[in-house]
Amino acid sequence: MSSVRGFLILDFGSQLTQLIARRLRELGYYSEIHPFHLSTDKIRQLNPFGIILSGGPASVYEEKSPQRNLRELKEISPLFGICYGMQLIAKEFGGMVESSDHREYGNNTVEWKMPIAEVPLNQKVWMSHGDRVRVPPPGLSVAAVSAAGIPAALIGDGILAVQFHPEVSHTEAGGALLKHFAQNVCHAPADWNPPHMLEVLIQDAKTKVKDEHVVCGLSGGVDSTVVALLLTKALTAERVHCVFVDTGLLRKDEYENVLKAYEGLGLNVRGVDAQKDFLEALKGLEDPEAKRKAIGKMFIDVFEREIHNLENTGKGPKAEQVQWLAQGTLYPDVIESVPSFGGPSQTIKSHHNVGGLPERMKLKLLEPVRELFKDEVRALGRELKTPAALVGRHPFPGPGLAIRVIGDVTEEKLKIVREADAIFINKLIEKNLYHKIWQAFCVLLPVQTVGVQGDGRTYDRVLALRAVTSVDGMTADWYPFEFEFLREVSNEITNRVKGVSRVVYDITSKPPATIEWE
Numbered sequence: 001m002s003s004v005r006g007f008l009i010l011d012f013g014s015q016l017t018q019l020i021a022r023r024l025r026e027l028g029y030y031s032e033i034h035p036f037h038l039s040t041d042k043i044r045q046l047n048p049f050g051i052i053l054s055g056g057p058a059s060v061y062e063e064k065s066p067q068r069n070l071r072e073l074k075e076i077s078p079l080f081g082i083c084y085g086m087q088l089i090a091k092e093f094g095g096m097v098e099s100s101d102h103r104e105y106g107n108n109t110v111e112w113k114m115p116i117a118e119v120p121l122n123q124k125v126w127m128s129h130g131d132r133v134r135v136p137p138p139g140l141s142v143a144a145v146s147a148a149g150i151p152a153a154l155i156g157d158g159i160l161a162v163q164f165h166p167e168v169s170h171t172e173a174g175g176a177l178l179k180h181f182a183q184n185v186c187h188a189p190a191d192w193n194p195p196h197m198l199e200v201l202i203q204d205a206k207t208k209v210k211d212e213h214v215v216c217g218l219s220g221g222v223d224s225t226v227v228a229l230l231l232t233k234a235l236t237a238e239r240v241h242c243v244f245v246d247t248g249l250l251r252k253d254e255y256e257n258v259l260k261a262y263e264g265l266g267l268n269v270r271g272v273d274a275q276k277d278f279l280e281a282l283k284g285l286e287d288p289e290a291k292r293k294a295i296g297k298m299f300i301d302v303f304e305r306e307i308h309n310l311e312n313t314g315k316g317p318k319a320e321q322v323q324w325l326a327q328g329t330l331y332p333d334v335i336e337s338v339p340s341f342g343g344p345s346q347t348i349k350s351h352h353n354v355g356g357l358p359e360r361m362k363l364k365l366l367e368p369v370r371e372l373f374k375d376e377v378r379a380l381g382r383e384l385k386t387p388a389a390l391v392g393r394h395p396f397p398g399p400g401l402a403i404r405v406i407g408d409v410t411e412e413k414l415k416i417v418r419e420a421d422a423i424f425i426n427k428l429i430e431k432n433l434y435h436k437i438w439q440a441f442c443v444l445l446p447v448q449t450v451g452v453q454g455d456g457r458t459y460d461r462v463l464a465l466r467a468v469t470s471v472d473g474m475t476a477d478w479y480p481f482e483f484e485f486l487r488e489v490s491n492e493i494t495n496r497v498k499g500v501s502r503v504v505y506d507i508t509s510k511p512p513a514t515i516e517w518e
Contacts, residue, residue: 003200003203003204004030004192004200005030005046005047005048005049006024006029006030006031006032006048006049006188006192007024007029007030007031007032007048007049007050007051007052007182007186007188008031008032008034008038008043008046008048008050008051008052008077009021009031009032009033009034009051009052009054010034010035010036010038010051010052010053010054010068010085011033011034011035011036011054012036012053012054012055012056012058012066012084012085012088013036013054013055013056013057013058013066013084014054014055014056014057014082014083014084015511016054016055016165016167016168017033017054017055018033018331018373018474019167019168019474020033020052020054020082020167020178021033021331022167022373022471022472022474023166023167023174023175023178024178024182025192025373025376026175027175027178027179027182027190028190028191028192028193029049029182029188029190029192030192031052032046032048032371036053036054036066036068037066037068040069040072040073040076043073043076044076047076048076048077049077049182049186049187049188050077050078050079050080050181050182050185050186050188051073051076051077051078051079051080052079052080052081052082052085052181053070053079053080053081053082053084053085053086053088053089054082054083054084054085055082055083055084055085055128055129055165056083056084056085057084058084059087059097059099059130059131060084060087060088060090060091060097060131061091061097061098061131067088069092070088070089070092070093071092071093074158074159077186078158078159078160078181078185078186079158079159079160079161080159080160080161080178080181080185081154081159081160081161081162082161082162082164082165082166082167083127083128083129083162083163083164083165084129085161086133086153086154086161086162086163087129087131087133087163089137089140089154089159089161090133090135090136090137090140090154090161092137093137093138093139093140093156093159094137094138095133095134095135095136095137095140096133096134096135097131097132097133097134098131098132098134099130099131099132100129100130100131100132100150102132102148102150103129103130104127104128104129104130104146104148104150104163105127105128105129106126106127106128107124107125107126107127107170108124108125108126108127108146108147108164109122109123109124109125109146109147110122110123110125110144110145110146110147110152110153110164111123111144111145111147112143112144112153113142113143113144113145114143114155116143116176116177116180117176117177117179117180117184118173118176118179118180119173119176119177119180120172120173123144123171123172123173124170124171124172125152125164125165125166125170125171125172125174126164126165126168126170126171127146127163127164127165128165129163132150132151132163133150133151133154133163136151136154137154139156139157140154140155140156140159140161141154141155141156142154143155144162146163150163151163152164158185160180160181160185162177166178194379194380194382194383195383197372197376197379197380197383198230198380198383198384201230201234201368201369201380202230202233202234203234204368205230205231205234205235205366205368206234206235208324208366209231209234209235209239209323209324209366212239212321212322212323212324213239213240213241213317213321213322213323213324214231214235214239214240214241214322214323214324214325214326214366215241215242215243215303215306215307215322215324215325215326215363216228216231216240216241216242216243216325216326216327217243217245217299217303217325217326217327217328218242218243218244218258218262218269219244219328219396219398220244220250220254220257220258220261220393220396221328221393221395221396222328222374222377222378222381222386222390222391222392222393222395223328223329223330223369223374223377223395224327224328225262225328225381225386225390226328226369226377226380226381226384226386227326227327227328227367227368227369228240228242228267228326229265229266229267229381229384229386230368230369230380230384231326231366231368232266232267232268233384237266237267237268238268239317240267240268240326241268241270241306241307241310241316241317241322242262242267242268242269242270243269243270243271243272243302243303243306244258244259244262244269244270244271244272245271245272245274245299245302246271246272246273246274246275247274247275247278247295247298247400248274248275248276248278248279248411248414249278249295249399249400249401249402249409249414250400250401251396251400251401251418251421251422251425252418252419252421252422253422255271259271261387261389261390265386265387270306270310272302272306274298274302277298277301277302278295278298278402279409279411281294281295281297281298282294282295282402282408282409283408283409284408285408285409286407286408288403288518291399291402291403291409291518292399292403295398295399295402299398300325300363303325303363304362304363307319307322310322322363323363323364324363324364324365324366325363325364325365325366326366326367326368327365327366327367328367328369328377329367329369329370330369330370330372330373330374330377330473331370331371331372331373331472373472373473373474374395374471374472374473375471375472378391378392392435394425394434394437394438394439394440394441395438395439395473397516401414401417401418401421403516403517403518404417404421404441404442404443404444404516404517404518405417405443405444406443406444406445406446406517406518407446412499413444416444416461416463416497416498416499416500417442417443417444417463419496419497420442420444420463420493420497420500421441421442423489423492423493423496423497424440424441424442424465424489424493425440427485427488427489427492428440428467431485433479433481433485436469436479437467437468437469437479438468438469438470438471438473438476438515439466439467439468439470439476439515440465440466440467440468440479441466441467442463442464442465442466443463443464443465443466443506443517444461444463444464445461445462445463445464447461447462448460448461448462449462449501449502450501451501451502453494453501458501459501460499460500460501460502461499461500461501461502462500462501462502462503462504463493463497463500463502463503463504464503464504464505464506464517465486465489465503465504465505465506466478466505466506466515466517467479467481468509468510468515470510470515473515475509475510475511476509476510476515477509477510478505478506478507478508478509481505486505489503490503
């Protein structure tokens with residue numbers, strides 16, 4: 001969002017870089033992430049209030065480590081270095097960095113030698129590094145040390161650097177430290193809020209689309225719904241053609257329920273039954289990446305077909321007038337699909353609507369909330385008066401149940417996971433647990449085990465339950481159900497869903513796992 005002045009975060013390869021942006025936005029400061037090698041001219045154009053250097057896996061003294069001239073950056077804006085960023089500041093301004101005999105990982109405590117706003121003098125922090133600043137550069141003083149006496153913070157004119165990670169929740173008063181940099185060092189206004197977000201996104205949409213038409217892919221989830229409402233507000237319903245596709249991969253009664261939920265929202269919605277097309281495209285595919293790409297291609301085929309159908313009705317625009325495909329792509333989708341903004345971080349998996357789109361696609365992508373997190377999208381939804389039932393829905397992946405059936409996808413397997421999922425979700429609602437959980441679902445495993453039902457031997461499938469708590473989907477933890485709840489769900493699934501003889505519960509956090517299994 002080049003129209004918004006904020007903070008620039010240069011990504012040096014940390015998997016936590018996105019959390020820096022999240023924390024700043026929570027504090028009311030807009031932030032953008034760009035690769036560490038973003039040109040100085042571009043940075044001058046962005047005119048950020050401050051520049052934050054992220055952590056990263058490399059060592060600054062390694063030959064191929066990511067480097068750049070920080071002196072010219074300091075002439076543009078104040079600098080805040082985090083972990084690798086602190087070591088790079090030390091090196092670039094004349095200090096010495098070396099491998100440390102005492103590595104610091106996980107929880108630690110730092111002692112500040114000077115007061116910093118609301119940061120406690122003895123601060124509990126989270127660290128992850130094996131290098132240390134041996135000699136601070138001229139003009140910078142050691143402002144804090146770790147429990148082992150290793151420099152943990154440097155302060156100078158227009159420079160703040162810390163060896164720990166203030167962006168993670170494990171660090172006490174990490175937000176206060178970021179706020180200190182933004183407010184007291186950079187003197188930036190805390191004006192990033194839902195009304196401001198909405199104003200910026202509406203203007204961006206008008207600028208990009210001009211007088212053209214948009215086809216908007218709906219999933220029934222909060223992301224695509226907010227995108228549809230946002231674009232309709234910006235461009236009018238006559239130019240935003242919403243398409244909700246029955247892929248055959250939806251949850252039980254999802255197609256009918258979603259179309260009903262959209263009634264009265266002022267959207268121009270068209271339902272399309274493409275179950276046979278998607279199931280045929282997935283036939284025989286087992287690899288999750290292949291499944292995602294097949295689904296991405298089929299979505300584009302359906303959207304392009306519907307564009308021509310709109311023209312053929314005589315009530316829609318000419319096909320050549322529809323130039324844009326709008327999607328509810330979010331930051332976490334992009335982060336897991338491609339290296340973060342060209343930085344050196346690692347790809348986790350593609351998403352059907354990011355890495356899975358076909359290269360031959362003629363439509364231009366319009367992704368208004370691509371740089372937002374889920375909580376920001378929900379805030380936008382409330383600003384747009386979206387019904388609470390839609391704003392509060394659990395995330396549901398675009399590939400649907402195809403990535404909750406491990407291995408090849410068949411109608412029989414989809415029926416099993418669909419019925420089990422309905423039992424699980426309805427039980428969460430019945431027990432008033434649904435809104436305490438970020439996401440809950442069932443996964444059908446490619447495993448069969450021996451069981452006993454009705455005094456007879458069975459050899460049926462294993463079903464996994466997954467329920468996690470999270471704020472933004474970047475990290476997550478499994479929900480600690482009471483045993484009696486799990487017992488009820490397991491009994492009901494094995495009694496009512498034919499083909500399942502064993503139920504297990506996934507107690508893995510993210511990381512090391514992802515939320516979805518595929």
